[in-house]
Amino acid sequence: MEEARQNAPVPDEQGIARYRDYLYRYALLNLRDESRAEDVVQETLLAAVEGKERFSGRSSVRTWLTGILKHKIVDLFRRQAREAPLDLDREGDPDDEFAELYFDRADRDHWHTFPRSWGDPERSLEDKRFWEVFDLCSRQLPAQLARVFYMREFLGLETDEICKEMSITATNCWVMLYRARMGLRECLETRWFAPAR
Amino acid sequence: MLNCRRASELVSLAEDRKLGWVDRWRLRAHLGVCEGCRQFKAQMDFLREAIRRHPALREDTKES
Numbered sequence: 001m002e003e004a005r006q007n008a009p010v011p012d013e014q015g016i017a018r019y020r021d022y023l024y025r026y027a028l029l030n031l032r033d034e035s036r037a038e039d040v041v042q043e044t045l046l047a048a049v050e051g052k053e054r055f056s057g058r059s060s061v062r063t064w065l066t067g068i069l070k071h072k073i074v075d076l077f078r079r080q081a082r083e084a085p086l087d088l089d090r091e092g093d094p095d096d097e098f099a100e101l102y103f104d105r106a107d108r109d110h111w112h113t114f115p116r117s118w119g120d121p122e123r124s125l126e127d128k129r130f131w132e133v134f135d136l137c138s139r140q141l142p143a144q145l146a147r148v149f150y151m152r153e154f155l156g157l158e159t160d161e162i163c164k165e166m167s168i169t170a171t172n173c174w175v176m177l178y179r180a181r182m183g184l185r186e187c188l189e190t191r192w193f194a195p196a197r
Numbered sequence: 198m199l200n201c202r203r204a205s206e207l208v209s210l211a212e213d214r215k216l217g218w219v220d221r222w223r224l225r226a227h228l229g230v231c232e233g234c235r236q237f238k239a240q241m242d243f244l245r246e247a248i249r250r251h252p253a254l255r256e257d258t259k260e261s
Contacts, residue, residue, distance in 0.1 A: 025253035099202050109200035114233030121243045125250050134247070152213070153248045159213045178209040185240055 011061050016048045019065050026066065030073050030150050032139050040076060044069045070155050074165055077147045081166050084143070102182060115185070118193040130192060137187035141180050148173060149180035199227040204234045208241055 023044060027037035047068055048055075055064055096105070103109040124130035141149060148166065151157045157165070163173050199207070204227045207220055216224065228235050248254070 029251065029253040102205075103200075103202040109202035111201050111233050115236040115240060117236055118240060118243065121240075121247075125247055131252055134251075153245065154251075154254065174210055174213065177213060178206055181209050181212075181241060181244065182205070185237070185244065188244075189240075 010052050011048075011055060012052075013049050015061060016045055016052070016065065019062055020045065022062065023065060023069050026069060027073065029135075030154055031076070032146070036076070040069065040072050044072055047072075073155065074151065074157075077151060078165050081144070081147060098179060102186075116189060116194040118189070121193065124192065133192045134188065137184055137191065140187060141183055145176050145180040145183070148176040149184075152177055199223050201227075201231060201234055204228070204231065205237055208234070208238045212241060212245065 020041060023041045024037055027040050028034060031037045031040065044065060048065055055061070059067075099105070099109070102112060104112050138146070148162055148168075151162045151165070152159065159170065159173050159177075162168075163170055166173075168176075204224060207216060207224045210216065211221075211224070228238060
């Protein structure tokens with residue numbers, strides 16, 4: 001339990017290192033790669049220890065560390081995006097080819113398969129197996145879509161921040177978020193909420 | 198009237214920014230008559246809530 005911080009005592013190295021597991025889970029969720037996650041957590045802990053005098057005490061230690069980690073993850077995403085430049089024709093522009101995966105152009109763009117009811121989906125959130133399926137589906141997202149989606153949904157960035165970090169237009173951004181959501185939704189429906197019998 | 202493809206795009210867009218009133222009105226009209234797209238919207242809302250409660254992001258788990 002976090003104690004109330006009256007005078008913002010500087011966290012010691014142990015006080016920082018105890019969050020390693022939490023930070024690792026957070027990093028792994030975003031980076032989908034164990035060794036990258038380990039590296040970025042290590043960098044985060046080191047940066048925190050070196051900069052611990054700057055801890056203001058206005059947030060909890062965990063929040064402070066997560067903030068450092070988020071910045072490093074965003075930096076990594078930016079580098080990755082630059083190294084694998086976005087193929088805008090495929091991933092960044094609205095197009096009919098993608099739409100054809102889900103909608104029947106010959107039938108007034110109705111769904112090929114209408115989304116089914118998921119019943120009471122909240123119940124799944126306490127089921128470990130649901131999260132295994134969720135992580136599987138999320139890892140299936142192509143890297144470029146995943147980065148933008150994770151920045152939005154896991155890291156909580158606004159879309160204009162994402163556009164700036166990734167050097168993409170607002171249109172690219174919403175197209176990628178749309179495709180990520182469509183893919184994730186379909187995967188979850190197929191594999192968890194309404195699997196075909 | 199919107200078709201399902203366009204409705205799904207607007208539902209997704211609405212997750213990230215406020216829609217203009219025309220799009221908002223058109224979307225509401227479509228959702229009023231399309232059960233599939235209503236489910237889609239509910240599922241998008243659920244996804245956002247679910248992610249907030251992802252085990253890796255939870256604040257209440259034990260530390261090492």
